[in-house]
Amino acid sequence: RYWSPALRQMVRDYEESMEIRSNILDDIQQRVYRKFDEYYELWMGAVRTAAELDSLLGMALGATTLGEPCCRPEFIATTTTTAVLNVQELRHPCVIPGIATDFIPNDIHLGDDAPSMILLTGPNMGGKSTLLRQTCIAIIMAQMGCYVPARRCQLTPVDRIFTRIGANDNIMAGQSTFMVELSETAKILNEATPRSLVILDELGRGTSTFDGYAIAYSVLHYLATIIGCRGLFSTHYGLLNEEMAHHTNIALKHMACYVDDDEKKVTFLYKLTPGACPKSYGMHVANMAGV
Structure with a gap:
């Protein structure tokens, strides 16, 4: 496949920009994870509460469908x-x-x-x-x-x-x-x-x-x-x-x-x-x- 010099330069610029984008996203991701880790216990408490509520609501809904x-x-x-x-x-x-x-x-x-x-x-x-x-x-x-x-x-x-x-x-x-x-x-x-x-x-x-x-x-x-x-x-x-x-x-x-x-x-x-x-x-x- 033939690429003109201008097209080759455009491809190199695109690859460089994608690499920069990936590095930025990795950095943001790591910062989000670190922030989340600071409040780990709080998040786990919320997950446990949501799971308990889901279970209670499921049993309540089940009770209403059991009939008499x-x-x-x-x-x-x-x-x-x-x-x-x-x-x-x-x-x-x-x-x-x-x-x-x-x-x-x-x-x-x-x-x-x-x-x-x-x-x-x-x-x-x-x-x-x-x-x-x-x-x-x-x-x-x-x-x-x-x-x-x-x-x-x-x-x-x-x-x-x-x-x-x-x-x-x-x-x-x-x-x-x-x-x-x-x-x-x-x-x-x-x-x-x-x-x-x-x-x-x-x-x-x-x-x-x-x-x-x-x-x-x-x-x-x-x-x-x-x-x-x-x-x-x-x-x-x-x-x-x-x-x-x-x-x-x-x-x-x-x-x-x-x-x-x-x-x-x-x-x-x-x-x-x-x-x-x-x-x-x-x-x-x-x-x-x-x-």
Whole structure:
């Protein structure tokens, strides 16, 4: 490319001016940083205040969108002998008021004059996992200072929430789905305290019925008898209901449903009801799915 002498001079002048501009900007930037550093504590205080206000406003806005009923949680002193969780008409906070109007609220009562552990049975798609999740979310919301989507919420603060929900493997660690399940369960048994909340969803389903039932029985018995923590334990092992029927710290409950044997149809009522569910009605659900 040919540049005339005049054009070369113009390019040199431009580059020099850009270098001067860059040096001036660097100097200004350094002065701004030094000035900011002089008031570092003041700025950090403002940032913390803004973050706190943002959190409070977020919780306030969330409380206005939870629908009714909605309550401020009541905390019970940890000096009592047993930890308590008493929630009336609990809903899932992700249910949008005015749209999902048919969501069925449920009561959860653990501790105090009730057993601290619920053995939960019910049909597939009956709402067991949703109940487990909304119970965890309610405690998290309560302990972070937010309103709870329930008519009333009383609880002794929990030190930790342990959950074993869903199924997944860990290829990188060479762990099967069942191994991951047992590893997480072992962590719960080793670290849970009487102030913890433990949620176990269909423990033992990753192996044979005989072995899975033995594991589920042992874990449930240990949690309810030795640790004495609050918890919900969902299962499809009907024999567990018979074995745990007379345990003083375990309440048998199920998600209610209506079964039409002639039509092979199940109507899910999504209501937590005392007693054990007689069947899982897996064949009925398979029929509904077109299998």
